[in-house]
Amino acid sequence: MRYISTRGNAAPQAFCDILLGGLAPDGGLYLPEIYPQITRAELDAWRQLSYADLAYEILSKFITDIPAVDLKALVAKTYTAQVYCHTRNGGDAAQITPLTKLEDGLYTQELSNGPTLAFKDMAMQLLGNLFEYVLDKRGEAINILGATSGDTGSAAEYAMRGKHNVKVFMLSPDGKMSAFQRAQMYSLQDENIFNIAVTGMFDDAQDIVKAVSNDAAFKAKNKIGAVNSINWARVAAQIVYYFQGYFLATQSNDEQVAFTVPSGNFGNICAGHIARQMGLPIARLVLATNENDVLDEFFRTGVYRPRTSVETSVTSSPSMDISKASNFERFVFDLVGRDPAVVRELWAKVDKGEAFDLSATAHWAKMPQFAFVSGKSTHNDRIKTIRFAQGRYNVMLDTHTADGLKVALENRLPGVPMVVLETAQPAKFEETIREALGTEPVRPADLKGIENLPQRVVVMAPDVTAIKQFVVDHL
Numbered sequence: 001m002r003y004i005s006t007r008g009n010a011a012p013q014a015f016c017d018i019l020l021g022g023l024a025p026d027g028g029l030y031l032p033e034i035y036p037q038i039t040r041a042e043l044d045a046w047r048q049l050s051y052a053d054l055a056y057e058i059l060s061k062f063i064t065d066i067p068a069v070d071l072k073a074l075v076a077k078t079y080t081a082q083v084y085c086h087t088r089n090g091g092d093a094a095q096i097t098p099l100t101k102l103e104d105g106l107y108t109q110e111l112s113n114g115p116t117l118a119f120k121d122m123a124m125q126l127l128g129n130l131f132e133y134v135l136d137k138r139g140e141a142i143n144i145l146g147a148t149s150g151d152t153g154s155a156a157e158y159a160m161r162g163k164h165n166v167k168v169f170m171l172s173p174d175g176k177m178s179a180f181q182r183a184q185m186y187s188l189q190d191e192n193i194f195n196i197a198v199t200g201m202f203d204d205a206q207d208i209v210k211a212v213s214n215d216a217a218f219k220a221k222n223k224i225g226a227v228n229s230i231n232w233a234r235v236a237a238q239i240v241y242y243f244q245g246y247f248l249a250t251q252s253n254d255e256q257v258a259f260t261v262p263s264g265n266f267g268n269i270c271a272g273h274i275a276r277q278m279g280l281p282i283a284r285l286v287l288a289t290n291e292n293d294v295l296d297e298f299f300r301t302g303v304y305r306p307r308t309s310v311e312t313s314v315t316s317s318p319s320m321d322i323s324k325a326s327n328f329e330r331f332v333f334d335l336v337g338r339d340p341a342v343v344r345e346l347w348a349k350v351d352k353g354e355a356f357d358l359s360a361t362a363h364w365a366k367m368p369q370f371a372f373v374s375g376k377s378t379h380n381d382r383i384k385t386i387r388f389a390q391g392r393y394n395v396m397l398d399t400h401t402a403d404g405l406k407v408a409l410e411n412r413l414p415g416v417p418m419v420v421l422e423t424a425q426p427a428k429f430e431e432t433i434r435e436a437l438g439t440e441p442v443r444p445a446d447l448k449g450i451e452n453l454p455q456r457v458v459v460m461a462p463d464v465t466a467i468k469q470f471v472v473d474h475l
């Protein structure tokens with residue numbers, strides 16, 4: 001399997017060659033040159049498999065440059081009940097992403113049972129093992145520099161902790177994260193993990209990462225890399241749980257299923273789109289946004305209008321607070337018949353902060369065949385839905401999953417099971433749970449008192465030169 005750029009001006013690459021990088025050299029995103037098609041016989045055989053074996057079957061179609069025995073071992077080491085142990089609602093950890101039944105035909109799928117209680121662990125844990133494997137093979141090293149306001153940074157640190165040839169330098173805004181989030185990240189004592197609390201806002205931290213990223217000489221000399229949401233391996237890993245969700249929500253492979261996905265950067269639902277293109281019987285993909293509704297607007301109107309940071313709200317489902325959706329270009333590439341010239345033309349606008357409008361085009365007329373619908377949820381909807389799920393189903397939802405359930409209930413199809421992807425646990429969003437329910441969310445036993453553990457963090461001013469020096473001093 002080779003990978004091509006959505007903008008068409010980059011040489012096709014093998015999986016391991018795009019694993020450690022970000023964008024293609026032409027500014028596009030990598031996608032497989034074709035989507036492997038799943039036969040009915042495969043689907044029948046896969047229904048019986050464990051999560052790890054299912055992951056191997058699916059990933060081996062996309063990863064053809066790692067020997068089968070090695071890929072099998074990597075996947076088996078990643079998807080274990082020990083790593084994804086934080087089940088709630090009686091879910092079976094051995095299933096890795098078990099369903100919680102809310103009522104007949106309505107489920108949540110637990111994607112947040114990993115070490116950081118958010119769905120980013122599903123892909124990031126595999127990425128950590130893939131990085132270590134490929135770097136060992138090649139005798140190379142990577143130093144990951146990132147900025148986080150919470151979820152992504154902690155998922156990256158837990159995935160990379162203790163890995164050979166990998167160091168992580170993670171910038172976070174000093175004093176701006178919850179005590180639980182700080183404890184999650186800063187209590188890691190692994191020597192290859194460096195937490196830098198920057199005395200500023202998240203944007204200041206992100207600006208430093210951008211400045212370093214623009215310094216090509218520094219990057220090359222110090223082997224600086226990133227683990228951002230456009231990484232193809234992350235999307236590929238996420239395809240697996242759509243198959244697992246289908247098998248758990250249906251009795252036979254004659255049935256169809258629908259998924260609702262709380263969305264921000266379009267990474268999660270992009271994997272659902274690819275699962276459907278491979279032949280998984282998905283009747284409908286429901287995209288849910290919060291107040292930052294750039295994607296809901298597109299799927300309703302055909303207009304994609306990236307927002308400025310001033311137009312981007314800080315909400316109580318913060319992991320969906322995006323101004324533009326970094327993975328969306330992958331879907332548009334498919335929508336326009338995989339014509340890179342069209343993508344180049346559209347993103348010439350997006351990259352200048354301008355909107356594009358497909359509503360009057362032949363491309364838009366093809367939307368129905370992709371089976372997307374969308375909806376939006378606000379803070380009030382979120383609070384109401386958390387109360388509703390607790391009262392009606394005795395299930396406590398986090399704020400992102402509540403956005404999902406709100407939009408799912410508006411978009412069910414008769415006779416088709418609806419699976420709402422649960423992207424985080426309520427324990428991560430105590431303040432909103434208190435507001436909605438007047439109680440504290442349940443926290444997994446092994447994370448109780450995590451705030452009292454010793455922390456390992458340095459506080460630094462948002463000064464690019466000083467932070468570059470810190471990195472160099474710790475290589």
Ligand SMILES: *Cc1c(COP(=O)(O)O)cnc(C)c1O
Nearest residue numbers: 263264265266267268319423424
């Ligand atoms: C990252 C994240 C999302 C959004 O996922 P995308 O892949 O960016 O669409 C939703 N919920 C939670 C809890 C997240 O951490």
